[in-house]
Amino acid sequence: MSEHTGGRVASASDHTGGRVASASDHTGGRVASASERIETTTTPDLGTRPAAPGATRSPEGSLFRFATAGSVDDGKSTLVGRLLHDSKAILADQLESVARTSAERGFGGEPGAIDFALLTDGLRAEREQGITIDVAYRYFSTGRRSFILADCPGHVQYTRNMVTGAATADAVVVLVDVRNGVLEQTRRHLAVVQLLRVPHVIVAVNKIDLVGYDRAAFEQVAADVAGLARDLGLPDAHVVPVSALAGDNIVERSANTPWYDGPSLLELLETLSTIDELETDLEALRLPVQLVIRPQGALSPELIDGRSGSEASVRAFGATRPPAADDFRDYRAFAGRIESGTVRVGDVVEVFPAGVTTTVTGIDRGPVAVEAASAPLSVSLRLADPVDAARGAVIAAAGSLPKPRRELEADVFQLDGRPLTPGSRVLVKHGTSTVQALVSDIRGRLDLDTLETEPTAALETNDIGLVRLKLAADLAVEPYAAHRRAGAFLVIHPHDGATLAAGIVTEGGPA
Amino acid sequence: MTDTNANSSGGRVAPEARIETATLGQGLDTGAGASYSTTDTGAGASSSTTGALDALDTLEAEAIHVIREVVAEFERPVLLFSGGKDSVVVLHLATKAFWPAKVPFPVLHVDTGHNFPEVLRFRDETVDRLGIRLEVASVQDYLDDGRLQERADGTRNPLQTQPLLDAIAAGRHDAVFGGARRDEDKARAKERIISLRDEFGQWDPRNQRPELWSLYNGRHTVGQHVRAFPISNWTELDVWRYIERERIALPPLYFAHERDVYARDGMWLAVSDVSPPRAGETVERRTVRYRTVGDLSCTGAVVSDAATVSDIVREVAASTLTERGATRADDRLSEAAMEDRKKDGYF
Numbered sequence: 001m002s003e004h005t006g007g008r009v010a011s012a013s014d015h016t017g018g019r020v021a022s023a024s025d026h027t028g029g030r031v032a033s034a035s036e037r038i039e040t041t042t043t044p045d046l047g048t049r050p051a052a053p054g055a056t057r058s059p060e061g062s063l064f065r066f067a068t069a070g071s072v073d074d075g076k077s078t079l080v081g082r083l084l085h086d087s088k089a090i091l092a093d094q095l096e097s098v099a100r101t102s103a104e105r106g107f108g109g110e111p112g113a114i115d116f117a118l119l120t121d122g123l124r125a126e127r128e129q130g131i132t133i134d135v136a137y138r139y140f141s142t143g144r145r146s147f148i149l150a151d152c153p154g155h156v157q158y159t160r161n162m163v164t165g166a167a168t169a170d171a172v173v174v175l176v177d178v179r180n181g182v183l184e185q186t187r188r189h190l191a192v193v194q195l196l197r198v199p200h201v202i203v204a205v206n207k208i209d210l211v212g213y214d215r216a217a218f219e220q221v222a223a224d225v226a227g228l229a230r231d232l233g234l235p236d237a238h239v240v241p242v243s244a245l246a247g248d249n250i251v252e253r254s255a256n257t258p259w260y261d262g263p264s265l266l267e268l269l270e271t272l273s274t275i276d277e278l279e280t281d282l283e284a285l286r287l288p289v290q291l292v293i294r295p296q297g298a299l300s301p302e303l304i305d306g307r308s309g310s311e312a313s314v315r316a317f318g319a320t321r322p323p324a325a326d327d328f329r330d331y332r333a334f335a336g337r338i339e340s341g342t343v344r345v346g347d348v349v350e351v352f353p354a355g356v357t358t359t360v361t362g363i364d365r366g367p368v369a370v371e372a373a374s375a376p377l378s379v380s381l382r383l384a385d386p387v388d389a390a391r392g393a394v395i396a397a398a399g400s401l402p403k404p405r406r407e408l409e410a411d412v413f414q415l416d417g418r419p420l421t422p423g424s425r426v427l428v429k430h431g432t433s434t435v436q437a438l439v440s441d442i443r444g445r446l447d448l449d450t451l452e453t454e455p456t457a458a459l460e461t462n463d464i465g466l467v468r469l470k471l472a473a474d475l476a477v478e479p480y481a482a483h484r485r486a487g488a489f490l491v492i493h494p495h496d497g498a499t500l501a502a503g504i505v506t507e508g509g510p511a
Numbered sequence: 512m513t514d515t516n517a518n519s520s521g522g523r524v525a526p527e528a529r530i531e532t533a534t535l536g537q538g539l540d541t542g543a544g545a546s547y548s549t550t551d552t553g554a555g556a557s558s559s560t561t562g563a564l565d566a567l568d569t570l571e572a573e574a575i576h577v578i579r580e581v582v583a584e585f586e587r588p589v590l591l592f593s594g595g596k597d598s599v600v601v602l603h604l605a606t607k608a609f610w611p612a613k614v615p616f617p618v619l620h621v622d623t624g625h626n627f628p629e630v631l632r633f634r635d636e637t638v639d640r641l642g643i644r645l646e647v648a649s650v651q652d653y654l655d656d657g658r659l660q661e662r663a664d665g666t667r668n669p670l671q672t673q674p675l676l677d678a679i680a681a682g683r684h685d686a687v688f689g690g691a692r693r694d695e696d697k698a699r700a701k702e703r704i705i706s707l708r709d710e711f712g713q714w715d716p717r718n719q720r721p722e723l724w725s726l727y728n729g730r731h732t733v734g735q736h737v738r739a740f741p742i743s744n745w746t747e748l749d750v751w752r753y754i755e756r757e758r759i760a761l762p763p764l765y766f767a768h769e770r771d772v773y774a775r776d777g778m779w780l781a782v783s784d785v786s787p788p789r790a791g792e793t794v795e796r797r798t799v800r801y802r803t804v805g806d807l808s809c810t811g812a813v814v815s816d817a818a819t820v821s822d823i824v825r826e827v828a829a830s831t832l833t834e835r836g837a838t839r840a841d842d843r844l845s846e847a848a849m850e851d852r853k854k855d856g857y858f
Contacts, residue, residue, distance in 0.1 A: 061565060061566055062564065062565060062566060062569070063564075063565075063566040063569040063570065093832045134701050134716065134717070134719065135701075136697075136700045136701055137693045137700050137701075137743070137744070138694075138700065139693070139694045139744070139746045141566075141746075141748075145566075146566040146746075146749075148744055160721055161721075163721070163723065164721040164722060164723055167723040167724050168723075168724055168725070276564070290576070290579040290580060290583050291579055291582065291583045293609060293610075293611075293612055294612070295611050295612035295613070298612055298613055298615075299611055299612065299613065300606065300609075300610065300611055300612060300613040300614075300641065300642070301613065301640065301641065301642035302606075302640065302641070303611050328611045331611055335579055335608070335609075336579075337572060337575075337576040337725070364610065365607070366606070366607030366608075366610045367607070367610050367611070374564075376564075376569060376572050376573070377564070377568065377572045378571070378572040378573075378575035378576050378579070378608070380610075391583050415721050427730075429726055429728060430726075432580075432583070485724065485725075488723070488724045488726065489726070490723065490726050490728055492728055492730060495732075496732065497728065497730030497731055497732065498720065499720045499721055499723075499728045502721070502723045502724075
């Protein structure tokens with residue numbers, strides 16, 4: 001585990017929805033006045049839902065990815081269903097089908113109640129067993145943002161699923177049953193979140209209706225979460241009292257919790273910053289080259305002989321004339337996605353592994369030439385000099401490149417059923433490179449309960465271990481703490497191709 | 512433009528674009544592409560893309576990244592192309608991913624024999640415009656020689672799987688792009704962006720590779736192939752907004768037009784040779800459009816006045832039905848209809 005400077009819980013500064021409840025906030029006994037409250041969430045009439053303007057995706061809205069995690073029976077599927085339902089992401093035919101199945105299976109609760117879990121459990125085996133097996137992706141949007149929700153099952157192979165869902169998440173929502181409080185599994189989930197550097201954590205303290213909306217019960221959990229966040233070094237943790245079943249504080253703030261003056265879950269999700277919003281301006285340019293585009297004679301026919309009906313291809317040349325085939329005779333560009341930072345025409349860049357320095361002469365987004373582009377856009381870069389940069393090369397801001405590594409140390413999340421042992425020959429996939437590697441040492445496995453590393457001979461499924469890998473070729477790896485996309489890699493079985501483990505670089509070995 | 516013009520020496524045409532992926536140090540060009548303006552003068556497009564990105568920019572970037580990864584790592588990719596809006600969008604993304612080179616893979620159409628004629632015309636015009644090869648797997652051929660039999664309900668949608676798998680094998684395609692989206696169906700919600708298929712084309716939803724960050728593991732053994740879904744994370748509304756933003760051409764039946772239709776199972780079906788009305792079904796002339804493009808025999812039209820893409824964006828945003836719920840008989844068979852077809856190798 002890396003060192004950290006102490007967990008900041010309940011940062012209210014980065015959102016507009018008001019202060020987030022935390023243990024410390026509540027000791028002061030601040031109570032929202034009635035006028036600050038928003039009316040209680042009501043369950044819409046399922047049959048005649050009108051199209052809500054809020055349900056449409058804003059053309060200007062950004063994309064926010066988040067994952068949900070929880071323990072068995074803490075109501076995660078219900079929460080996800082509630083979020084989708086109340087944000088009007090579930091359409092009438094889906095709802096009708098779920099309501100019908102709920103009735104057929106005698107789902108409990110009030111007459112007409114629906115089993116929201118049926119919305120998210122997409123596989124027959126899941127519906128039959130009433131469990132969630134695999135990460136499921138869900139989509140909804142509000143007037144402010146579009147969301148991709150990775151719904152991670154909490155009990156079966158929880159590390160594997162948590163890691164998958166959280167790896168690209170801007171936030172993770174962890175559910176806690178207010179009656180059970182913080183469990184070992186909550187601690188494990190949060191430890192994974194910290195390792196993966198998910199920028200924001202929201203702990204949804206669920207089933208608050210079952211304790212009569214008791215403030216003290218919530219504050220006990222909030223205090224425990226605050227302590228845990230400090231121990232783990234979570235940078236930004238928020239705690240919200242909710243009832244997924246009743247809808248309290250999911251979309252709108254609830255009158256049932258007058259002692260809570262923070263934002264609802266959805267308000268938080270709408271206002272927290274994405275990874276790219278937080279980091280693009282801070283990080284240096286990295287563009288792993290996926291392939292080199294050299295059309296030569298195989299131009300798109302749209303560009304030949306003025307057949308182009310495409311206004312876009314005219315744009316690339318300014319308004320002077322449509323492009324002609326000859327214009328592209330010597331076109332050569334390096335295609336890839338900007339993983340971090342910003343590139344501008346005229347920037348001096350350095351190319352790994354060649355080590356040469358050159359200047360960016362053009363940035364193409366398809367047929368449109370742009371002056372600058374930032375992560376995570378996919379672009380093609382034209383360079384001033386004939387540099388040697390094929391797939392596997394990395395184009396980076398001059399002077400920012402790490403030393404090439406032949407050895408690295410990493411935390412790995414063991415995903416496959418077969419144990420990983422010292423001496424294993426594997427493949428490491430990093431950026432656009434795949435190289436042979438040897439597991440030279442397994443230094444230990446992380447005990448998520450004590451956060452201590454204990455010695456082990458092998459890593460079993462769902463273990464998190466500290467390993468050393470020897471690489472057959474240079475890689476531009478960097479510590480995950482400094483550069484998340486340049487610090488992440490997969491460990492792959494060399495014969496059957498299975499993904500054995502996911503790794504995050506803790507430090508580079510000797511260069 | 513003078514540098515590149517001066518170098519021109521006649522119209523040599525290579526069969527495929529050179530997309531270098533594997534080797535360092537191939538022949539290097541000088542003055543590459545540095546000669547033309549980097550100023551975008553087009554209306555509406557941003558010349559600097561460093562500010563807050565909207566959702567479509569992010570989704571486009573992810574899709575282009577996936578398409579380029581597959582082309583770089585696989586020998587013989589192919590795109591399943593039905594002429595429907597989703598596969599049209601994937602093809603458009605591919606043109607942007609490799610511009611100014613042409614799209615470096617062919618397209619494959621599974622022809623059920625129940626296609627809308629205007630969609631087939633659109634398909635042929637599109638491959639001609641882009642100069643790419645069209646492969647066709649014909650369900651009719653299989654019916655003619657007895658390898659498949661017509662179903663009692665007349666729908667040919669489930670019959671597509673075998674011709675599809677045979678065409679993948681015949682083309683030795685190791686990667687097959689599709690326009691499937693996770694928001695279409697709850698089984699598709701569990702699908703990976705790069706998804707392994709075994710020698711029988713089967714999907715094993717309970718034993719999928721975890722997919723982390725944007726590191727796609729497409730390694731496979733002989734006989735296996737992958738399906739690649741670049742627009743997995745798009746919704747129907749995203750697709751329409753993108754079509755609007757990029758001004759992408761579509762088959763005319765997506766837009767409101769007059770047609771002879773009759774009501775069946777709560778949908779409006781078109782009158783055609785392969786989908787005649789049964790006794791008791793009344794034919795009406797109505798203004799309709801299609802939200803999805805499948806077979807004449809199982810795809811319903813919706814009553815709509817939406818004649819332009821902007822109209823459709825508004826209509827989709829306000830719709831209370833999913834596109835498959837509104838228009839596809841094949842998905843109404845059971846709660847797990849899509850999962851069962853996908854497990855057998857369907858797209």
